[in-house]
Amino acid sequence: MNFDFFRVLSYWDVLLNGLGITLLFTVSAVIIGTLLGFIISLMRVSPFRVLKWPARLYVEFFRGTPMLIQLFWIFFCLPLVIGRDIPPYVSVLLAMVLFMAAITSETFRGSLKSISGEQHDACVALGLNFRVKAINVIFPQALLRSIPPLMSNNVALFKESALISSVGIADLMFVSSNISSSTARPVEFLTAAAIIYFVVAFPATRLVDLVEKRLLLRFT
Amino acid sequence: MNYTFDFSVLVGNFGPLIEGLQTTLLLALGANVLGLTVGFVVCLLAMAPFWILRLPAKMFIEFFRCTPVLIQIVWFFYCVPILFNVFLDPITMGIMALGLNLIAFNAEAYRAGIQAVPKEHHDACVALGLGAWHKTVYVIFPQALRNAIPVLMTNGITILQQSALVAIVAVADLMYAGKMLATNTYRPLEVFTAVALIYFFMSLPISQVVTFLERRQDASVER
Amino acid sequence: AETTWERVKDAGALRCGAAIATPYVMKDPRTNTYNGFFVEMCREFAEHLGVEATFVDTNWDNIVAGAQSGRWDLSMALNETPERARAVAFSEPVSYYQVSFLYNKDNPKLSEGVNDLADIDKADITIAVMSGTVQDKAVTERTENANIMRLPGMDETRLAVMSRRADVLADANDTNLLFHHANPDWSVVMTPNPPIAPQGVAFGMNQSTPEADIQELNEFIIEKKEAGEIEGMIEEAAQLAVQQME
Amino acid sequence: MVDNINKQQEEETAKYQGAEDNSPLIEFKGVTKRFGDTCVMDEMDLKMKAGDRLVIIGPSGSGKSTLLRVLMGLEKIDKGEIFFGSNPYITVDRKGRTRTDMSVRSKIGMVFQHYTLFPHLSVMSNLTLSPVKVRGMARSEAEDRAREYLARLGMEDKLYSYPGKLSGGQKQRVAIARALMLEPKLMLFDEVTSALDPEMVAEIEKVMLDLAKQKMAMMIVTHDMYFAKKIATESVFIAGGKVIEKCDPEIMFNEPKQERTRDFLDKVLHLK
Amino acid sequence: MVDNINKQQEEETAKYQGAEDNSPLIEFKGVTKRFGDTCVMDEMDLKMKAGDRLVIIGPSGSGKSTLLRVLMGLEKIDKGEIFFGSNPYITVDRKGRTRTDMSVRSKIGMVFQHYTLFPHLSVMSNLTLSPVKVRGMARSEAEDRAREYLARLGMEDKLYSYPGKLSGGQKQRVAIARALMLEPKLMLFDEVTSALDPEMVAEIEKVMLDLAKQKMAMMIVTHDMYFAKKIATESVFIAGGKVIEKCDPEIMFNEPKQERTRDFLDKVLHLK
Numbered sequence A: 001m002n003f004d005f006f007r008v009l010s011y012w013d014v015l016l017n018g019l020g021i022t023l024l025f026t027v028s029a030v031i032i033g034t035l036l037g038f039i040i041s042l043m044r045v046s047p048f049r050v051l052k053w054p055a056r057l058y059v060e061f062f063r064g065t066p067m068l069i070q071l072f073w074i075f076f077c078l079p080l081v082i083g084r085d086i087p088p089y090v091s092v093l094l095a096m097v098l099f100m101a102a103i104t105s106e107t108f109r110g111s112l113k114s115i116s117g118e119q120h121d122a123c124v125a126l127g128l129n130f131r132v133k134a135i136n137v138i139f140p141q142a143l144l145r146s147i148p149p150l151m152s153n154n155v156a157l158f159k160e161s162a163l164i165s166s167v168g169i170a171d172l173m174f175v176s177s178n179i180s181s182s183t184a185r186p187v188e189f190l191t192a193a194a195i196i197y198f199v200v201a202f203p204a205t206r207l208v209d210l211v212e213k214r215l216l217l218r219f220t
Numbered sequence B: 001m002n003y004t005f006d007f008s009v010l011v012g013n014f015g016p017l018i019e020g021l022q023t024t025l026l027l028a029l030g031a032n033v034l035g036l037t038v039g040f041v042v043c044l045l046a047m048a049p050f051w052i053l054r055l056p057a058k059m060f061i062e063f064f065r066c067t068p069v070l071i072q073i074v075w076f077f078y079c080v081p082i083l084f085n086v087f088l089d090p091i092t093m094g095i096m097a098l099g100l101n102l103i104a105f106n107a108e109a110y111r112a113g114i115q116a117v118p119k120e121h122h123d124a125c126v127a128l129g130l131g132a133w134h135k136t137v138y139v140i141f142p143q144a145l146r147n148a149i150p151v152l153m154t155n156g157i158t159i160l161q162q163s164a165l166v167a168i169v170a171v172a173d174l175m176y177a178g179k180m181l182a183t184n185t186y187r188p189l190e191v192f193t194a195v196a197l198i199y200f201f202m203s204l205p206i207s208q209v210v211t212f213l214e215r216r217q218d219a220s221v222e223r
Numbered sequence C: 001a002e003t004t005w006e007r008v009k010d011a012g013a014l015r016c017g018a019a020i021a022t023p024y025v026m027k028d029p030r031t032n033t034y035n036g037f038f039v040e041m042c043r044e045f046a047e048h049l050g051v052e053a054t055f056v057d058t059n060w061d062n063i064v065a066g067a068q069s070g071r072w073d074l075s076m077a078l079n080e081t082p083e084r085a086r087a088v089a090f091s092e093p094v095s096y097y098q099v100s101f102l103y104n105k106d107n108p109k110l111s112e113g114v115n116d117l118a119d120i121d122k123a124d125i126t127i128a129v130m131s132g133t134v135q136d137k138a139v140t141e142r143t144e145n146a147n148i149m150r151l152p153g154m155d156e157t158r159l160a161v162m163s164r165r166a167d168v169l170a171d172a173n174d175t176n177l178l179f180h181h182a183n184p185d186w187s188v189v190m191t192p193n194p195p196i197a198p199q200g201v202a203f204g205m206n207q208s209t210p211e212a213d214i215q216e217l218n219e220f221i222i223e224k225k226e227a228g229e230i231e232g233m234i235e236e237a238a239q240l241a242v243q244q245m246e
Numbered sequence D, E: 001m002v003d004n005i006n007k008q009q010e011e012e013t014a015k016y017q018g019a020e021d022n023s024p025l026i027e028f029k030g031v032t033k034r035f036g037d038t039c040v041m042d043e044m045d046l047k048m049k050a051g052d053r054l055v056i057i058g059p060s061g062s063g064k065s066t067l068l069r070v071l072m073g074l075e076k077i078d079k080g081e082i083f084f085g086s087n088p089y090i091t092v093d094r095k096g097r098t099r100t101d102m103s104v105r106s107k108i109g110m111v112f113q114h115y116t117l118f119p120h121l122s123v124m125s126n127l128t129l130s131p132v133k134v135r136g137m138a139r140s141e142a143e144d145r146a147r148e149y150l151a152r153l154g155m156e157d158k159l160y161s162y163p164g165k166l167s168g169g170q171k172q173r174v175a176i177a178r179a180l181m182l183e184p185k186l187m188l189f190d191e192v193t194s195a196l197d198p199e200m201v202a203e204i205e206k207v208m209l210d211l212a213k214q215k216m217a218m219m220i221v222t223h224d225m226y227f228a229k230k231i232a233t234e235s236v237f238i239a240g241g242k243v244i245e246k247c248d249p250e251i252m253f254n255e256p257k258q259e260r261t262r263d264f265l266d267k268v269l270h271l272k
Ligand SMILES: Nc1ncnc2c1ncn2[C@@H]1O[C@H](COP(=O)(O)OP(=O)(O)OP(=O)(O)O)[C@@H](O)[C@H]1O
Pocket: D035, D036, D038, D040, D058, D059, D060, D061, D062, D063, D064, D065, D066, D067, E197
C-alpha cells in the first residue's frame, strides 16, 4: 500500500480549523469549569453537611463514570428531562464544564488540605480573623500550589475533548475522520491528527513540569 | 418536564447489557494485565542507563500520554490493519489499544514510585554492602511498588472508564450495548442512566480503596 | 399554542438535523458547507417559510432522538420504517432507497463474488453498517451467520471496509455507488434483486407537529417532485460528492 | 503533694531578684486537657507573675507544647480555668465548650518551632499583615514599625526577601519580629531553636536574651538546659500532666528537690 | 600551615592514653572534593589510627558529612587518595574516575542521622538482609547474631516489629545494630542523635560509649560537644574544606590553639 502524506498538506487549513474548534471548546470549558470547581471545592471543605454531601456526590459521580456516557447523557437525556431544547454546542460545553469542575475541585481541595496545620496555628497566634486568614493566607497559597496540577487538568481536558466528535461537533477528531473517509486515506489523516494533538499537548506537559519546579524552588 | 419515564424497557433487555458488561470487564482486565506487567518493563527501560533503551521508551510514554485515547483507539483499529496487514478480533484489538495507553501511564506511576524511595535508602544499601541487584530487588522495588499502588489502581479505574470509547469502533462493550438499546427502544434517558450507574458502581469501591490506602500512606510518612 | 412553522418563523431559522449520508446530506470538510439534495430541499423549504436553514451536526444513532427532543425541526434523509414511525412523524418521501453491498474484490473470503445476501451471510464475514439506520435493521433481520459491526457514522463504516476490519459495507444504494466511483480500483457494489428494504426517504419531525404543518411540508415536496426538480438535485449532489473525494 | 511543693516554691521565688513585678499575669486553675484517652494536663495549677520568664522543661510528650497551645487558644480544654491578670481568660461553660476571651488572646504572642512564616508573602508583608488587616494600623506606620523591629534583630537588609530565601536562623528572627509587632504582654516560645543549626541557635538565643533584658514576660519551652538556666527567672518541670516541681532556676538546675526532676536533668545533661 | 599543625598534633596525640593501637587505619592524602564550584574538601590530609575514636566538629556546611560519605564510598572525589591500613582504598585514576576497593569498603559501616531503616522489612529482616544476601551467611546464624546484637542494645522484644512502630531512639539503635552485623573495622556516625528527642539522645550516646569500651574504631560527627569530649580519643575541627586543628580532645575543648576553633566552640557552647 502506498501512502501520500502530502495529501494532508492540502487539507491543513481544515485540520487547523478543527483544532481551533477543539481549542475553543477546551478553553471555554477550562475557564468556566475551573471557577465552578473552585466553588465546589469550597463546598467540600465547608463544615455544613448540606453543602458538603451534594458536592461530594457530584464529584464522585463525575469521576466515577466515563466521560463518554456523561456526554451522551447530557446531550440526549438532559433535554428530555428539562423538557427544553439545548443547542448542541451548549450541551457539549456543559458536559466538558461539569467534567472539568469535578476534577479541578479535587485539585483545589488537595491544595487546601496540603496547607499545614501550622499555618492555621500561626494565624490564630497573630490574631487574624477568618476573612483575613482566608483571603490573605490560605487562598493565595492554595492557588499557587494548584497551578501545576490545574495545568495538567487542562491538558487532560484538551485530550478528552476528542470525544465531542462522537456527538457530531466538528472538532479536530471529527474533521480528520471525516476527511479520512471522504478521501479514503485514513492512515494519513488519522496519523496527522494524532501528531497535531501531540504537538499541542507535549510542550504543555513540559511547561507544567517547569512551572512546578519553579514554584517548588520559590515556596519551599 | 413533560417526559414520562419508562424504566420497564430495561427489564426485558438486561441480557445485552450484561453481555456488554462482560466485554467491558474483559477489556479492563486485559488492559490492566498488560499495563501492570509491560508497564513495569517500560518503566525500567525508561530509566535505563543507555539512551538506546531509554529514548524509545520515553518517546512511547510521552506519545501515549500526550494524545487522546480516542484517537489512539481509532488509529489502532483502522490504521494498524492497513499498515501491517494484521487482523485480530475486536476484543483483542481493544485490549491492546487500551493496554498500550495504560502501559504508558503505569510506567510513569512505577517511575514515580521508584523515585519516591528516599535517596538515603540508596546510601544505606551502599553502607550495608548490598549490590545493585540486591538493592533493587529487596529494598527499592518493594517500597516502590507500595508507593505506586494507589496510582496504579486509579489508572486501572480510569482505563475501565476509557474502555467505553471502544464502543465508537463497534466493540460490543457495555457502552455499545447501551447505545444499541437506546436506539432500538428510543429510550435513551432510561438506558444511558442505567449504563452510567453501572460504570459508577464498578468504579466506586475501587476508588474508596484508593482513598483508604492514600490516607494510610499519608499517616505513615516515615523513613 | 403556536404551530411548528409559526415557531420557526418567529425564531427566524429552520433547524435541520444533519447526519452525513452522501449524497443525501454531505458536508465539505474544507469549507464546512452543507450540500446534498436533502440539504437543498431544506434550504428551499426554509425559503418557502421565509427563514434561513441552519444545520445541526448529528449522527444516525441520534437522528431520531434529536427530533424527539426538539433539538431540531426536521431530521433529514430519514428512511420510513415502522419503528421510527412510532417515534417521529414522517413527511412524504422525497426519494427512494434500497440496501446495497460494497466489498473489496481482492478479499480472499469473497473471491467468488457476491450475488445475493446468502453469499455474505457466513460466520467469517463482517458486515459494517451505520448503527440505527435502516440498513442496520434490514441486514440484522435478514442475516443469521454474519457478524454485524455497528458504527456511529458513515466515515467509520467506510474506514472499516478500507482497513478490512469489515468485509462488506451495507449502505444505501446511492451512497455506495458514489463511494465506488471514488475507489474504482478495489471496490465492487452488489445491489440485490429483489431489493432489500425498499422504502421512501423522508423528513422526520417531532410527533407533536400539527397535522396542518406536516401537510404544508408534504405539499411542498409533491410540488418539487412533480416539477422534476428532485432528479436534478440528486444528479448535482452526486457529482459534487465524487469531486470531493478527489 | 504537688500543691504543697508549689506553695513552698512560691515563697522562695518571691525573693528571687529577676522577678520584679509581683502582680499575677497568668494563672491556671485545675486545667484538664485530654486527647481521646490520654490525659495531657491533669488538673494542672500554675502561676506566673508579670515580670517572669518561665522556662518549662519536661520529658518528650509530657505536654509542654500542649500547655503553650492551650494558653494561645489553639487547643480546647476539658476542665478548669485560666486567668489573665485578674480576668477569666479561658473557661469551660456548662455544656463543656471552651470559652476564650478574644481581647485577652490578642495580648499573647507565640513563636513556633518551624517558623510558620507565610511563604507567599515577603518579610515585610508577613510582619504588617496582622497589624494592618486586623488592628487597622496605617500601612506606613506598620511598615515603620516593622523596619524598626527587623533592624533590632539585625535583619534590615531582608525587608523584601521571601521566606524561602532565608536561612533557618533568619526565618526564626522574622517569626519573632512578627509576633512582637502586635506588642504582646506575654510571648510564648515553643522549642524555637530545635530546628536550627547549632551556630544559629546562639543567634536566636541572643535575641531572646535581649528581649529578656527589656523585661518582656515569656514562657519558654526548650531542651537546651544551659540556655534555660541563663534566661529563666522561674522554672517548672512537668511530667504526666502535672507540675512536678516549680522553683527558682538556680535550685532546679543545681539541686532539684524531686527525684523525677533529678532523673530527667541527669539524662539530658549527660551526667549519667 | 595546616601541615605544620598536623605534625605537631600527631606527636602530642601519640602520648594520649585512649589510643592504644598505633598502626594507621585511615589516611587521607590531599583529598579534594568539589560540588560544582564549591570546594568542600580542599587537598585535605587526615590520619586516624586503629584504636582511635575520632570526633569531627565544624560549622554547618563545612563538609563533615561529605568527609564521612567519601570514606563510605558514597561520593566520588576529584583528587588525592585514601589509604586503609597500608592499602590504597580510594584513588583517582588517570581519567579522573574514582576507584574504590570494594573489599575494603565492606569493612566500614555507617549510621545516618535519619536511621534509614527499610520500612517494609521487620527489624529482623533489616538486620539479616545484608549478611544473608551479600555475605552468604546461613539464615539461622544471621538470626542468632541479630538476636545477640539487639539484646545487647536492649531491643530483644522488638525483633519482629516494623520500623514504623518504633520510637526514634529505638530506630537508631536498630540502625546501629544493623551496621554492626557486618562486623566492620570502622564505624562512621553522622549526627546520629540530632533527629532524636533529648532523652533518647542519652540512650544512643550510652550505646556508643559501650562500643567505645570495646575498642571499636569510630569516626563521629556530632554537635553535642559534651558528648564529643567524653567519647573522643582524638578530635579535628574542619572549616573551609581544610583541617584547621587536630589534637587531643582535652586540648581542643579547653584551650584550642586556633582562633577559628575557639570562635566556633564559644558559639556552640553558648559562652558568647
Ligand atoms: N492533636 C493531638 N491529638 C492526639 N494526641 C496529641 C495531640 N497533640 C499532642 N498529643 C499527645 O499529647 C501528649 C503531649 O504532647 P505535647 O506535644 O504537648 O508534648 P511535648 O511535651 O511538647 O513533647 P515534645 O518535647 O516531644 O515536643 C503526647 O503524648 C502527644 O502524643
